Structures are given as C-alpha cells and as structure tokens.
Amino acid sequence: MSRLTLYDTTLRDGQQTQGVQFSATEKAEIAAMLDALGVDYIEGGWPGANPTDSEFFASAPRTRATMTAFGMTKRAGRSAANDDVLAAVLDAGTRAVCLVGKTHDYHVTEALGIAPDENLTNIADSVAHVVAQGREAIFDAEHFFDGYEANPSYALDCLRAAHDAGARWIVLCDTNGGTLPDRVGEITRLVIDAGIPGERLGIHAHDDTGNAVACSLAAIAAGARQVQGTLNGLGERCGNASLTSLIPTLMLKEPFRSTLTTGITPEALATLTRVSRRLDEILNRAPLRAAPYVGASAFAHKAGLHASAILKAPQTYEHVDPSTVGNARIIPMSNQAGQSNLRARLADAGIKVAPDDPAPARILSTVKDREDQGYAYDSAQASFELLARAELNALPAFFEVERYRVTVERRMNAMGRRISVSEAVVVVRLGDQRVMSVSDSIGANGEDAGPVNALWRALGKDLGSWQSSIDEMTLADFRVRIIGAGTDAVTRVTIDFTDSRGAAWSTVGVSPNIVDSSFEALVDAIRWKLIRDGAA
Amino acid sequence: MSRLTLYDTTLRDGQQTQGVQFSATEKAEIAAMLDALGVDYIEGGWPGANPTDSEFFASAPRTRATMTAFGMTKRAGRSAANDDVLAAVLDAGTRAVCLVGKTHDYHVTEALGIAPDENLTNIADSVAHVVAQGREAIFDAEHFFDGYEANPSYALDCLRAAHDAGARWIVLCDTNGGTLPDRVGEITRLVIDAGIPGERLGIHAHDDTGNAVACSLAAIAAGARQVQGTLNGLGERCGNASLTSLIPTLMLKEPFRSTLTTGITPEALATLTRVSRRLDEILNRAPLRAAPYVGASAFAHKAGLHASAILKAPQTYEHVDPSTVGNARIIPMSNQAGQSNLRARLADAGIKVAPDDPAPARILSTVKDREDQGYAYDSAQASFELLARAELNALPAFFEVERYRVTVERRMNAMGRRISVSEAVVVVRLGDQRVMSVSDSIGANGEDAGPVNALWRALGKDLGSWQSSIDEMTLADFRVRIIGAGTDAVTRVTIDFTDSRGAAWSTVGVSPNIVDSSFEALVDAIRWKLIRDGAA
Numbered sequence A, B: 001m002s003r004l005t006l007y008d009t010t011l012r013d014g015q016q017t018q019g020v021q022f023s024a025t026e027k028a029e030i031a032a033m034l035d036a037l038g039v040d041y042i043e044g045g046w047p048g049a050n051p052t053d054s055e056f057f058a059s060a061p062r063t064r065a066t067m068t069a070f071g072m073t074k075r076a077g078r079s080a081a082n083d084d085v086l087a088a089v090l091d092a093g094t095r096a097v098c099l100v101g102k103t104h105d106y107h108v109t110e111a112l113g114i115a116p117d118e119n120l121t122n123i124a125d126s127v128a129h130v131v132a133q134g135r136e137a138i139f140d141a142e143h144f145f146d147g148y149e150a151n152p153s154y155a156l157d158c159l160r161a162a163h164d165a166g167a168r169w170i171v172l173c174d175t176n177g178g179t180l181p182d183r184v185g186e187i188t189r190l191v192i193d194a195g196i197p198g199e200r201l202g203i204h205a206h207d208d209t210g211n212a213v214a215c216s217l218a219a220i221a222a223g224a225r226q227v228q229g230t231l232n233g234l235g236e237r238c239g240n241a242s243l244t245s246l247i248p249t250l251m252l253k254e255p256f257r258s259t260l261t262t263g264i265t266p267e268a269l270a271t272l273t274r275v276s277r278r279l280d281e282i283l284n285r286a287p288l289r290a291a292p293y294v295g296a297s298a299f300a301h302k303a304g305l306h307a308s309a310i311l312k313a314p315q316t317y318e319h320v321d322p323s324t325v326g327n328a329r330i331i332p333m334s335n336q337a338g339q340s341n342l343r344a345r346l347a348d349a350g351i352k353v354a355p356d357d358p359a360p361a362r363i364l365s366t367v368k369d370r371e372d373q374g375y376a377y378d379s380a381q382a383s384f385e386l387l388a389r390a391e392l393n394a395l396p397a398f399f400e401v402e403r404y405r406v407t408v409e410r411r412m413n414a415m416g417r418r419i420s421v422s423e424a425v426v427v428v429r430l431g432d433q434r435v436m437s438v439s440d441s442i443g444a445n446g447e448d449a450g451p452v453n454a455l456w457r458a459l460g461k462d463l464g465s466w467q468s469s470i471d472e473m474t475l476a477d478f479r480v481r482i483i484g485a486g487t488d489a490v491t492r493v494t495i496d497f498t499d500s501r502g503a504a505w506s507t508v509g510v511s512p513n514i515v516d517s518s519f520e521a522l523v524d525a526i527r528w529k530l531i532r533d534g535a536a
Helices: A024-037 A051-058 A084-091 A105-112 A116-132 A144-150 A152-164 A181-193 A212-222 A243-252 A272-283 A304-312 A339-348 A359-373 A381-391 A451-459 A464-471 A514-532 B024-037 B051-058 B084-091 B105-112 B116-132 B144-150 B152-164 B181-193 B212-222 B243-252 B272-283 B304-312 B339-348 B359-373 B381-391 B451-459 B464-471 B514-532
Strands: A005-008 A041-045 A066-072 A096-102 A136-142 A169-173 A201-204 A226-229 A400-412 A418-430 A433-440 A473-483 A490-499 A504-511 B005-008 B041-045 B066-072 B096-102 B136-142 B169-173 B201-204 B226-229 B400-412 B418-430 B433-440 B473-483 B490-499 B504-511
Touching (some): A024 A051, A024 A272, A066 A084, A066 A136, A084 A116, A096 A105, A105 B304, A136 A144, A144 A169, A144 A181, A169 A226, A181 A212, A181 B212, A212 B181, A212 B212, A226 A243, A243 A272, A339 A359, A339 A381, A359 A381, A381 A504, A400 A514, A433 A451, A451 A514, A464 A514, A490 A514, A514 B451, B005 B169, B005 B243, B024 B041, B096 B116, B105 B144, B116 B136, B116 B152, B144 B169, B181 B201, B201 B212, B212 B226, B226 B243, B304 B339, B339 B359, B451 B473, B451 B514
Parallel strands (some): A041 A066, A169 A201, B005 B041, B169 B201
Antiparallel strands (some): A400 B400, B400 B418, B490 B504
C-alpha cells in the first residue's frame, strides 16, 4: 500500500469561483471542516494579496492538516529575501509554502519577459529561500502540460530546478484545463521516467473539458502521490478537480482501493455528504443535485423499472452503498413513476396503503395534474405527503384561512429616513373559533423583514392548542422560480423548514402571485408539522 | 478519418433527471434543436410507457437525424410478435428501434428469474423481429461492464446474440455508472478482440463517479464508433455523459480532431452555448455556470493575474477560443479583481476611464462594501455599471421615487371564489413634476400576477418623455436568494430584462424585504435601459 496525499485548495483556488467570496470567518469554518474530514494539506489563500486572506492567516485555526500559504516565485531583478510579495507569504508563518512558477517557455519570455534561464534561477532561489526558513516548499508548476507539449526539456528543467532546490512536492498543473486524461497519464509517466519520483509529484487539474476527476486519477495511476482539488469542485472557470468526487472513488474503487491509503477514515467518508452541503450553505449556493456521490439525486431512482428492482436488491442499480458517503436513496415522485415508486415513497412517509387500494392511481393522476400547473414534488416531499393523505382521506382539516391581507410600504419616516414596513392580517377558523391575527415583520435589529415574514408571523401567532408545535418551527430558506413565460407565468415557491426536534422538510406553493405561492407553502409546512407531532 | 456517430438520449434518459418533466411539445422543440445541431440519432422516448412519449411519437417532427424509439427486449414466455410492450414500441414507426436487454448473469437469473439461455433467445428473437420489420435494430447492453466483470463469457454471448441477429449497433452501457475510464477502455478493447467490430459498438456512460465524459472518450479511443449522451448531461441520478462537453472535445482536441469526423459542422458547434441555454430555459433550470465549454463561467477570469494576461494574449489562460462554441470571455467583478479586471469590465460597458483617474479604486471599495451587504455583481453586470457610473459622476438622476405601497389581499369574491388582488401605488418625481401611478396586476387571463408585477406596472406606467423606452422592456425572469440566516437575513433579488431591440440585462437588489429588493432591481433596470437608449 502506498500513501496518497490529499491537498485541498478550496480556500485558494476555490475562491476563484465566479460568485464566491469567502469572509475570513467562513474560511476558518471551512478549514476546521476540512481538518475534521482528514485532508493532509489546507491551502488557505495568498497572504498579502487581499485583506480577507491576510486576516485569515493572522488568526488561522490550529489544524492537524498542514496549513499552507500560497504565493508566487520571486520576481526577476531582486533576491528572494528582498521580494516583498514573497515576504508577505512567508510572514503568514505556515508550516508549508506553495509557490507558483512558470514552466512554459512562451509564458516565460512573453508574459514575464525574461530569459528562460533567469526563470530557472527564480524557481531555484525561491524554493531554496523557503527551505532555508525551515518551511516545507511546494512548487506549483503552472501550465506544465501545455509547457511540456511546447518544449518538454525546458518544462522538465523547471521541475528539476524546484526538485534540486529541495521542494517536497512538485505539482503538475493543467492551468488552462485543456489536457485530456490519457495525455495527463502519459506525461506524468514521462516526468517520473525523467527522474522526478512519483512520491514527490502532485496533480492539479481543472474541469474545462469535464475531465478534472479523470485527469487526476490518470496521474495517480501513473504514480503521482499528491492530488489537489476542492470541495464540490469549486474553482476558476469550470472549477478544480472535485475532492468530493475523488475521495470516495479513491477509497472505494479499484485499482485505488487496494493499492493506496489516504488520511480519510471510513467514518469521515460517511460525513462527506454533510460536508458538501454545509459548504453550499456557507456559500449560499444551491447544492448540485446531480453531484457524484453527494448530490441529492446521486441515489435517486426515477425510472419505474429501476425503482422496483432497487426495492428487491439495491446493488442492481447502485454502484456503491449511499450510506458509505453519508447519502441516502431516494425514490422521487413524478408522472414517470410507476406504482412501485409511489408505494415506496408512501411507505417512507409512514403511510400504509393496502395492496388492493385504488388510491395510488388517483394520487398519480393528481400529481400529474399539479405538475402540469407548475408544482414540483421531487424537492417538496412534505407537500407530496399532504397531497397523498388528502387522496387517502387521512388529512385532518386543522384550520382554515378565511382571508389575509399583506401590505408593504416604503416611505420617509419622521426622521427623513427611507423605511419599509410590512404588515399582515390573517383571519383563521379553528373549529368554531374565528381568530384574527396581525403582525408586522420588524426584527430584533429593527429592520423590516418583508411580506412573507409578516405573513408567517401572523399565521403562526395563534393556532390555539397547536401553538407549541408552531413555536418550534424555523423558516430556513425559500426559493422562487418563474415557471412558463408571458401572461401565463406562475411563481413556484419552495420553502424549507426545520424544527427544534431536528426535523427538516420542504413544501411547495404555486400561484401567479408570489405572496400567494408562499402562503400555500407556509400552510403546508404547518400541516406537515402538526401531523408529524401527532396533532391529528 | 473515421466517422463517429452521435446518439442523443436527452428525450429518453434525460427525462429520468430528478425534477425534469417534458411535455410532448417541449420534446418536439428539443428534437428540432438536436436535428439542427447535427446529431445522428435522436432517441425520443419509450412509446407506450407513458402518455407524453406516446403523444410525442404520434406527431414526431420530421428530422434528418434518425428518430429512434426505445423499449425492451421481449419478455419470456411469449414470442416477439406477441409481446404487447414491444409492439407498442414498433408501432411508433421510427426508422430505428433501440431495445435494452440484460447482459449481467445475476440480473438474468435474479431480476428476470429466467435461465441464461432464455435471455439469449429473447435478445436474438427481439432484434431479429425489429430487423424483419425493416427497421434498424440497436441493442442496449444493460449493466454490460458490471456483467463483464462478473461473467465475461456470458456478457459477450449476449452481445453476440444481438450482433448475429442483425443489430446495427451494440451499445455498451455502464448502467450503474461505477466503472472507471481505464477499465471502460480495456473492456471495450476486449470486446473488439472478441469479434464485435468497433464500427458496430457504442458507449453509454453515466456520471456517478464524475467520469462519464472520460469513460466515453476511453471507449472511443479503444475503437467504439457510436457515443451516447444528453445535452447538459441530463439523466438518471448524476446524469449521462454530456454531449455538450463531448462534442467540442471530439471536434477540437487531439487525438480525436484529426482522426474522427462527426455530423456537426463548425457553424453548428458555434451554436452549442445557445442550444445548452435554450434547453435550460425550456426546463426552467438555472444554467450551470461551471459547465465545460458552455457555462457562463467557462471563460470567466476572476484571478487578477489571469485577467491581465488574458488582455494581452487570450491563449495564455484559455484552452480553446470561446467563440468556437458560441461562448464569450468574461472578466467578472469581485473584490479579488485587480485594477486590470475592473478597467476591462468598464471598457466592456463603454465607460472610459483615464489611466490616472483614481475612480477605479473607489469603485472597487464600493463593490466590496456592497458584496459584504449581500449584493452579487458577477451575475448583474447592469447594476455594476450603474454603480461605476455613480462613482464616476456619470449617472443621471432620471427620476426619484418618493414612496410606494403594495397590497396583496386574498379573500372570497362575490361569487364565493377565493381570489387574490395585488395593487401598487408609486409616487415618482420627474424633474419638478410629481407623478402618482397606480396599477393592479390582473393579466390578460384575468389572474392576479402578484406584487412585483403590480409594482413594475405602476412604476413603468408614466415616466414622461422616456415612456417609449420603458414600453420596450420585458421582465424575463427573477431569482430570489436568502443570504445569511436568522435575524440578519437579507433577500437578494436578481431580475433579468430583455427589450424589443434584442438587449438582455440583469440587475440586483438587496434588502430584508423581498418587495424592496425587487423594487431596487426594477429601478436599476430602467436606469440602465435609459442610459443605453441615450436618454442621458
């Protein structure tokens, strides 16, 4: 067994993702998460390049993993000791320092505008300077694969300069992401043949052709013993190689499983889905449903034939057991679903249906009608359960909303400041009682939180004997999509709730009016909670 | 040069995507789009399996590509001619018919519960029956790679049964998606060595390990001459191999570019980004920004160092020219962006800044502050332009909104029907004029379209001399995200507008109140339009 080193660059290359902007606090949280997962290196950012990275390193969390600062080799015309950019990187005081340098002759002469030999000196001197400070030096060979195609002997000279100066790792970067897996494997073998041992070689791949994972595997198969990547494949352009995809493949699949070890335990692997989702939460990104291993759809069996086979023997349509990566099997609802899908989903929800009950056919037909109107139940299991219960006459009335009114006003206040005020009035019938509730949406911070919040507060203000259940609920997120276009457009609102007992559920509402859609989803969320709490 | 056949299964396997549900009309539009792109086969669905597929085939569009119906091999205990499921597939009258059949002995004996030899007969008889009807037969070898690992000789016998019965294509399916690229390549070579020629072999890969594209390329490199996939990688679980990624790689990159031809012209390749986005529009899915080749971020250069090099020589950080696939380079805004990014983006917007103007530093700082508050300018270029213009004192006042009020009411109408009514009042100052406008949001269909619509109508009702510009605008989409959590949560609204001159632009608003966020984005959208129309 050979040890494979995992090098995470979520906090550095992952920060290059369009739309992603970490705060220093978020970086610290992610670093702790990566450390708990068990990666070997955490590249934290580029100290001195921006205030966030400087702030992060100034109070970087203590990690078991080797915290690494990123920077570039010294510039021409000054010594490594006198390069202020390099000094800022070293000042971060990390155990390891990774320096990017050129290895493509065109970039050396055109972009840097220096002689090829001067670049070799810059690499060697910079690496030697890091080593002389008692740090571990890592050399990031920028544009290595393109450079090798253009001028193999110069590209190899650059690697040797870093190697001979004492770099612990030499990382082959496919900076532009255009090299295909077979060629990455071949060139990695040629590098090893040229005298750089695989135990000192890393691979850094990008997903510009959709092959970042395959390129990484090809380099590892060729002998490279460090792999770089990011959680959820974040990164510049199309992203970096996704560690979230690579880690399970390396641990669960041949030829890697029986020839390599990593620092990740099976227990840590079982947290991978949670780690992936948590990162999306921090970044406020919708998780990619189709993500390998960790996506919500990764073990979702929509085809009727698959779903019925899965119920007999999961391995028939699953390449790994979803629990090994902390994920779960899903039998989603849709009009493609056969009766076996539907019955499995009802059983998941604890709804028993006799084998000869004709209700499943009615439920399928109602789902189909609703989907035609814009509803989507795949991501709103709670609303589906309520629909099924209604068809099965197992949905208590609980309460009825007679009317509501929501007002949003923006104007100057008495101080001449522009303010917004949202207010909701809800009239509810509870048995023979009629309850009128009103709420604004002013939060603890004195700010108005908008009409959906006001509506939620008014609706949840007084529901009689069920109030204790309602008080446990937290509105966690809501998503809005316009379905269709033009005059027939409707708004689909999906709302996620959690409660203090650890439950999480999602409901859906559809209407041309966003407040109405939200209202429908809010009412569903309350009904689901009351059923779960046994109020029925 | 050898001809590679492209087989699209967006309308069949793509329909297995969680959350995707095509109508027959949408299927027809997608088929026409695929035909214009130049794929060789369009698999339209499974006639008889569900009403949508039956309806689609009943009036399938005439295509240059071979329209193909999907089904399964005949069941045991009846002849091919007497199998009603198979008959429904043939009744669709397509030129080609693709039948899935088992090739993994475990599935034959356990799932089907029949003897291995009986399965061979089912395959041979079904294929022969299709051929006897004068159709082209395609055999979809389910679980082939797993089957080969378990029992290679039986798996090969299944392929031979189809081959000898006259199947034009035998497609090696990695149904569970767990086989890695190297092994796909090896097994494909072994199949060819066993006597099934590559000219009759296809590959059908899934993305469960993130390697669907690489597995497809490995099979092609080994000699397979048909590749199956879907637009945007739609499909069961993690999706199928993405043709949107595969087609450019096959046409633009070695060793494929100089050894293979496809039915796609360079002109058609240049429509690929549009085709990809149009599919997402039809499905109401947010396009994947990081998608290889066609994603909005695929040629986005966020790192300051990259952006400045790109301006000098694009090939320094681009693996292909974005225009070859109809995409475009983007220099996004963010606090990581250096001055070169910012100046490039201002130039894109037609805003000239003198080299010694200190405004860019102020703009960067304002962008940073706004991003801290929840704004995101990467996807709202128009709002960024307005921000930059404000800092450069180049943003005319146009108009000022003194106040607005929006009301949403839900109640019973006089007929006892539950109705919603939204109404907005807006008071605007136009120079020394004060204009008060009111609007509801009742559409041509008599339905209420909600508060944002009412607000947009009231705001756009009377803006004096600019009214003709406003009347050209169409609100195309809006997206909502909650940023942060708990009491400090804000709502970010991004609105997309188009106009009758062909322009498309996006703006962003942030507030705890969703109506306020929307209002801010609406006002930005109007201001941007007025600047573009030269109203300033």
